[in-house]
Amino acid sequence: MSTATEPVRILPQSPANSGSDSGEGQLLEVSMGPQHPSTHGVFRMDVVLDGERVVRLKPVFGYLHRNHEKIAEHETYLGSMPYTDRLDYICSLTNNWAYALAVEKLAGIQVPERAEYIRIITAEMTRFLNHAALIGFLTQDMGASGTPLMYAFRERETILDLFESLTGARMMCNYMRFGGCRVDLPAGWLDQAKKFAATLPRFLEEFERLLATNEILMARTQGVGVLSKEFAVNAGVTGPVLRASGVNYDVRKVDKYGIYDRFAFKVPLGEHGDTYDRYMIRLLEMRESLKILNQALRDIPEGPIVDPKTKIRGFKPKPGEAYGRIEAPKGELGFYLISDGTANPYRYRVRSSCMMNLTVLEDLCIGHNVADVVVILGSIDIVMGEVDR
Amino acid sequence: MDENLKSELRKQGIVATTLQELYNWGRKNSLWPLNFGLACCAIEMIAASMARYDMARFGAEVFRPSPRQADLMIVAGTVTKKMAPQVVRLYNQMAEPKYVISMGACAISGGPFKQGYNVLKGIDRYIPVDVYIPGCPPRPEALIDALMALQKIIDKQSLTGADRPRHLQADAPSEFVVPEFGAHDLEPSQNPEVWQPPLVNISLGGTDDAGKH
Amino acid sequence: MTNVPYLPVVVLLLAAVAFAVGPLALAWVWAWKFSPRKPGPSKNAIYECGLESKGDAWVQFHPGYYLYAIIFLVFDVEAVFLLPFAVAFTGLPLGAGIAMLVFLLLLVEGLVWAWQKKVLVWS
Amino acid sequence: MTPENIKSEVEASIPGCQLEIVSNPSPSGQHSLRIDPAHAVAIATFLRDAEPLRLDYCSNVTGVDWPGKEISEKVKVKKLVDGVEQEVEEIRKTQTIGHLEVVYHLFSMEKKHGPVILRMRTEDRAERVHLPSLTPVWRSAEFQEREIFDLYGVIFDGHPDLRRILMWDGFEDHPMRRDYVEPDDFEYEPTAHDEVLERARQHRTVMGPL
Numbered sequence: 001m002s003t004a005t006e007p008v009r010i011l012p013q014s015p016a017n018s019g020s021d022s023g024e025g026q027l028l029e030v031s032m033g034p035q036h037p038s039t040h041g042v043f044r045m046d047v048v049l050d051g052e053r054v055v056r057l058k059p060v061f062g063y064l065h066r067n068h069e070k071i072a073e074h075e076t077y078l079g080s081m082p083y084t085d086r087l088d089y090i091c092s093l094t095n096n097w098a099y100a101l102a103v104e105k106l107a108g109i110q111v112p113e114r115a116e117y118i119r120i121i122t123a124e125m126t127r128f129l130n131h132a133a134l135i136g137f138l139t140q141d142m143g144a145s146g147t148p149l150m151y152a153f154r155e156r157e158t159i160l161d162l163f164e165s166l167t168g169a170r171m172m173c174n175y176m177r178f179g180g181c182r183v184d185l186p187a188g189w190l191d192q193a194k195k196f197a198a199t200l201p202r203f204l205e206e207f208e209r210l211l212a213t214n215e216i217l218m219a220r221t222q223g224v225g226v227l228s229k230e231f232a233v234n235a236g237v238t239g240p241v242l243r244a245s246g247v248n249y250d251v252r253k254v255d256k257y258g259i260y261d262r263f264a265f266k267v268p269l270g271e272h273g274d275t276y277d278r279y280m281i282r283l284l285e286m287r288e289s290l291k292i293l294n295q296a297l298r299d300i301p302e303g304p305i306v307d308p309k310t311k312i313r314g315f316k317p318k319p320g321e322a323y324g325r326i327e328a329p330k331g332e333l334g335f336y337l338i339s340d341g342t343a344n345p346y347r348y349r350v351r352s353s354c355m356m357n358l359t360v361l362e363d364l365c366i367g368h369n370v371a372d373v374v375v376i377l378g379s380i381d382i383v384m385g386e387v388d389r
Numbered sequence: 390m391d392e393n394l395k396s397e398l399r400k401q402g403i404v405a406t407t408l409q410e411l412y413n414w415g416r417k418n419s420l421w422p423l424n425f426g427l428a429c430c431a432i433e434m435i436a437a438s439m440a441r442y443d444m445a446r447f448g449a450e451v452f453r454p455s456p457r458q459a460d461l462m463i464v465a466g467t468v469t470k471k472m473a474p475q476v477v478r479l480y481n482q483m484a485e486p487k488y489v490i491s492m493g494a495c496a497i498s499g500g501p502f503k504q505g506y507n508v509l510k511g512i513d514r515y516i517p518v519d520v521y522i523p524g525c526p527p528r529p530e531a532l533i534d535a536l537m538a539l540q541k542i543i544d545k546q547s548l549t550g551a552d553r554p555r556h557l558q559a560d561a562p563s564e565f566v567v568p569e570f571g572a573h574d575l576e577p578s579q580n581p582e583v584w585q586p587p588l589v590n591i592s593l594g595g596t597d598d599a600g601k602h
Numbered sequence: 603m604t605n606v607p608y609l610p611v612v613v614l615l616l617a618a619v620a621f622a623v624g625p626l627a628l629a630w631v632w633a634w635k636f637s638p639r640k641p642g643p644s645k646n647a648i649y650e651c652g653l654e655s656k657g658d659a660w661v662q663f664h665p666g667y668y669l670y671a672i673i674f675l676v677f678d679v680e681a682v683f684l685l686p687f688a689v690a691f692t693g694l695p696l697g698a699g700i701a702m703l704v705f706l707l708l709l710v711e712g713l714v715w716a717w718q719k720k721v722l723v724w725s
Numbered sequence: 726m727t728p729e730n731i732k733s734e735v736e737a738s739i740p741g742c743q744l745e746i747v748s749n750p751s752p753s754g755q756h757s758l759r760i761d762p763a764h765a766v767a768i769a770t771f772l773r774d775a776e777p778l779r780l781d782y783c784s785n786v787t788g789v790d791w792p793g794k795e796i797s798e799k800v801k802v803k804k805l806v807d808g809v810e811q812e813v814e815e816i817r818k819t820q821t822i823g824h825l826e827v828v829y830h831l832f833s834m835e836k837k838h839g840p841v842i843l844r845m846r847t848e849d850r851a852e853r854v855h856l857p858s859l860t861p862v863w864r865s866a867e868f869q870e871r872e873i874f875d876l877y878g879v880i881f882d883g884h885p886d887l888r889r890i891l892m893w894d895g896f897e898d899h900p901m902r903r904d905y906v907e908p909d910d911f912e913y914e915p916t917a918h919d920e921v922l923e924r925a926r927q928h929r930t931v932m933g934p935l
Contacts, residue, residue, distance in 0.1 A: 026661045033651025034475050037424050037454040041431065042472055044651070051664035062891035063472040064428055066495075067505030070901055074504075083501065089429035108752030153439040171429060171526060233781050233834050236865020249782075249834045320751020323785065323830050323840055336787050336830070339751070351785040351830075356865055385428055388891060455649060471893045475652030481644040485637065506900045506907045507892065548636055559638040564645055570895045574908035 027055055034063045038141050038374040041384035045361075045373065052369045057362045061355075065388040072348035077103055077178070077315050080348065085172040087350060088386040090133060091126040093163070094328045095386075096176035101257060102324030102335035103178045107317040109310050115180035116259045117300040121193065122163070122175070123258075123326075124289040124296070128200070129159045130329035131240075131282040131289075132207070134381045138279060139211060141378035142220050148211060155203055158196055165189060178315065180306030194297050200290050208283055221275035225364035225376035228273065236356040239331025240281045241380055245273030251327035258326075263292045278379040316343050323351075330354050330381055350389050354382040409548045416486070417448075417543040420536070423459035423483065424452040427466025430493035430526040434465045437529035447536050456483040461539070463532075464518075467495035467502055468509045470575050474567050480516045481564045486556035488543075490535050491518040494525045501525060514579035516565055517555070669721055673713070680709050726838055728756045734775070739767050747844060757828065757842035762856050765845055766883070769862040772831060772841065780831040780841055783863035787830075788873035790902045792850065793823035823850045825879050829859065829866070847879060850902075858884035876901035 028049045034042040042063035048056040068087065072080040084099045085092035097119050104111065111119075136152030160170040165186055167173035175182050211217055227237070232245045242249060250267045252260040268284035270277030306312075319341045325334035331353025338347040357380050364380075365373045398405050406414075426434055438444045438452065453459040456479050468476055480487065491512055494500030499510035512518065519542060522535045546554045555561040565583060568575040579586075633639060648655040687694075687702050716722060732744045742764035747757045760768050772780045797818045804813040829843040847854045858881035860867045870881045871890040878899035881887055889896060898905055909924065 028659065028661045029657045031651060031653055033653045034472060035423075035425055035454075035479060035652040037452075042427055044653075051667065062507075062889075062893070063469060063475075064467060065469055065471065065507050065891040066428075066467050066502040067507055067900070068502070070506065071502065071504055086429055086501070089432060105753040106751050149435075150440050153436060154441070157436070157439075157441045170528065171432065231864070234864045236783060236863065238784075247834060249837070254837045255839075318751060320749050320753065321755065322749075322751055322753035323755060323842075324753075325784070332784060334785055334830075336785055336828070338789065347787070347789045349785070349787040355868055359864060359868055457649065478644060478647075478654075479652050481642065482647065482649050485640060506905070510910060556640075557637050559640075563640040564642040567644060570893045572895060572897045574910075578908070578910065 031060075032373070038377065040137060040378070040382055043377075043382065043384055043387070045377075047370065047373065049370060054365050054368055054370065054373055057365045057373065059358055059361055061358075061384065061387050063388065064384040066385075068389045069348050069350065072345060074344055076343045077317070077345060078312060080345075081176070082172065082174045085174055086385055087352075087389065088328065088330065088333070088354070088383045089171060090383055091130045091329050092171060092173050093122040093126045093167075093175060094326060095333065096173065097123055097258075098324065098326045098328065098333045099335050100176040100178055101326055102322055102337055103317070105324045106320065106322035106337050106339060107178065107315075109179040110307055111180055112304050112307055113259075113301050114184075114303040115305045117296050118181050118185065118305065119176065119258055120260070120263070120296045121293060121300070122166070122173075124293045125159050125162065125193075127289045127329045128286050128293070129156050130381075131286045132156060134282055134378075135207070135211070135279065138375070138378040138381075139217070141374045142217060148207070151203070151207060151210075155200075162189065162193055162196065165192075177306055177310075177312055179310035179312075180304070182306075184305045190297065190300070193293075197290065197293050197297060204283070204286060204290070212280065212283065217279075218276065220372075220375055221279055221379070223272070224275045224368060224372050225379065226272060226274045227360055227364060231360065231363065232273070235359040237331070237360055238353055238356065239328070240285060241278055241331070241357050241360075243267060244270035244277040244281045246271055251325055251332050255325070257324075260292075263295050265289075265292050275375055275379040314343065316341060321347075325351065328353055330383070330386070331357060333386075350386070352386045352389060354380075355387045358382060358387065412548060413544050413546055417540040419448045420461040420488070420539065421451050421453050421459050422449055422461045422463050423456055423479065424454045425462060425464070425479065427464070427468065427472065428493075428495065430465035430496070433526040433529055434463060434492065434532060437532045442529035442533060444533060444536065447533065447540070449536055456480075459483060460486060461488050461490065463490045463492050464496040464512045465492040465526075467493075467500065468512045469505075469507045470509050471507060471570075473509045473512075473515060473575060474569070476512060477515045477565055477567045481567065485563055486554065488520075488539055489516055489518045490520045490522065490532075490539060492522045492532060492535070493527055494523060497521050497523065509575075514584045515568065516580075517583055673716060673722070676709065676712070680706070726841075728758055728841075731772075731778070731841060732758060734777075735768055735771060738771055738775070739764055742768055744768075755840055755842055757844050759844045759846065762845055762847075765843075765857045765859065766862060768843075769829075769859045772843075773862055778841070779833045779835045782832045782834045783829055783859070783865045784832050784840075785828075785830040786859075786866045786869035786873065787828045788877040788879060788901070789826040789828060790850070790877060791823050791826060792903050793821050795820055822848075824848065825850055825854055825877055827856060827870075827873060827879060850878075854878055855880050855882055857882055858887075860884050875899075878902065 030047055030049060032039060032045045032047055034044050036044075039045070042061075044060040044063070046056075046058040046060060047054055066086075068083050072083065075083070081096060081099060084095040087095045103109070132152040132155050133149075136149035139148040140146060163173055164170050166189060167175040167182070227241065227245045229245050229247055232242050233247055237245075238249070238251075246269050248267060248269055251257070253267060265288045268281055268288065270281055317339045319339055321336070321338040323334055323336045325332050332351065333353050334351035336347070336349040336351065337345050340346040361377065361380060364376050368376070395405050422434075426432070436442060438450055444450050449461065456462075460483065462480055462483060464476065480489065489512075491497050495502060495508075496512050499505070499508050502508045503510055509515075520535045520539045522531050524531050527535075548557065556563065562582070566577065566580055568577060568580075570576075683705070684702070687698070728746045732746060735744055736742060743761045745759040747759050749756050772778055795818050797816045799814050800817045801812050802815045803810060804815075825847045827845045829845075831841045831843065832839065845856050847856055856879055858866070858870055860870060860881070861883060867885065868890060870879075870884055871887060873879050874881060874884075874887055875889040875891050876899060888894065892900070900907075909927075
């Protein structure tokens, strides 16, 4: 590549002095590669550094491209449901819901009341679990190696126990079906969930008091990686990262899918769009999803959990296409299905929120130090299963 | 040194051991895993090292980011063909003695993504694997059980003699060929030194006309 | 044996060297006897997150780093001078204290000048 | 917001562009507009900036592969059958040329209204697979267009950095196409059946009799 004397060729020569180096010291090209403690999985960033400052950053991914869309093309509609757990493998129930919603839109299936409530309860629990885990990983990226992660994973384990008793699996729930859910709530699950929801405010209080006013965290995140409103919208960023820049766009409020319009909850917005706002947004969103959880647990009705008429085995929707989307914890997760009348989808496309949020990574990191790149990537919250599909 | 003599001595407060036992005891109780999560199994690996399942009780809690300081590689998740050269290069760069736990159905044989065009059908095609954990993802208890299985293997290793472990034999290779990116597939598509495709005995695997009707 | 004044120091020195070299020698004997060394091209390659490392790490660094290094060096050497002063502190007359104070203030004045010239603010 | 009045608005403001409504039979009722590649960037900028629409958010860009199909239709043909002229029915097989299609789902974050779907087609699946890139209009299309180039082979003109995004750079095929043949990767299958049995049998010829 580049010998020690002249700078890295890939960099366009700065017009001011097209000579060797610009008197600032040469540029070092290093790759924070697929195996790196800070990249939350196999994600690689080719970083060109001028001393400590980032000059260029090229994200490279595809190291976990498991061909989910190709496999789905010769799988039945129901056969792809367990694969959706492995898309964003931290929030499997919201992936299931997004896929079920898209197929229900494609085939026009109705969902009974109780199933809608169960979907909201499990989705809000998943959102809580994802935001808690994210804050644990973000603080670990900043150097608090493990302690906040222990708190977050303690709550995560209790939620996973609830998921395991409901769906049978801790992480890979495969719980939703087209038109409802697979199995009803076991006896006593509702009381366990209510008891757990009662302990959450204390955890949130403790988590916030521990971290939010910590001066190291504030110094490391305030004013770092500022994302402007217009650029966020144009780059297709969605979810907490977008709302941290002040754009009021939450698919739960816009599409009003499921029965979200029955619940009173606010959508927190940030003003500066820096890493501290993205961090605080997650804390506030955890409080909002706790509010929804309590309302849903309080007035869940009795009734069937799946529409008895819908055929689950041998499901052949009429030819046509549909794009269904939900507000996943990381952003807008959408499924675009084209059906040609057979039992297998003709085209099965996952609109990944993490991959779209990565579009802005380079623009946020340029000009910051290498250590800030790690924090900015942590605040964007990517999971490689969904980025690479 | 037969056993009851040892237990008698131990009752009197005297510990009699051999150099080999001491070496294995030290080795097995401080297996430092390489910080190397690929996919969903990595989240279960992290959960196994957290407060509830706590791998620290077995000495495997320190996750070292660099292969130079790690002696256990837990391949947790789907190894894709784009990632395979990096996995093998990391294994080569680890210091001896090095062990491999292949965690999850994907690392063993490609798992649910077996038909994917970019998925390597099992990491044991390129590097020798010591312990396999089935499951998708395997529970944290399964990972701790695999750790104990590996500790039993280390406990039975002998310092000298013919059945010495790989890292004590001078001729056993400590490096394996790193696959290159080809035009359609990895070259070579598997490492013949390490992995032989088991022959499908078609007559047993269903009579010859099994495929006809 | 006539009491050689410096015998304890020599013994201590030998013990220190033995303490350092001993485990290294043991490790070397162990490697020679039991586990053979197996260096290889891929094992000795530079570790860069699993990739082959391209480019060169011997890069000309930003001059700002050298300023920090020099300022640190000055205060580090100052600490070395303070050591003997601190050891014999109780037996020293007032004059020695004043002299050392002058030395200290000279350096602090240099630091204030550097700070005021914004050398320490990272650009 | 129905496709009809979007079509009329666009054709009014951009002379010479052809739009065609593609109806969607599924109950989701998401009909789409097929635009011609020549005016694609102009149409996209109009949709993004025009006041009533303000579609400032391109949520999803998808590649779809439509391989050529064999259509056999019955054709009445006059034929001489043993000296007598008769009407004879004949099955004629015509091979349609397939094409690659790119689908854009547009939303408006400002006005919060639903999907407007644009479709673009390439001429065929072999050489003429060039389409104008909409990344200058919506930055969110950058990675997704790179993915379509990587997995389908559509070359986007005007894309700032068209490289492979998911497969490694030396890879030459376009794996998501319907006619992609995977490299034969031998798998151990204790109870081999149908196509795995076929593959095992081929391997047997390769590895010799058992």
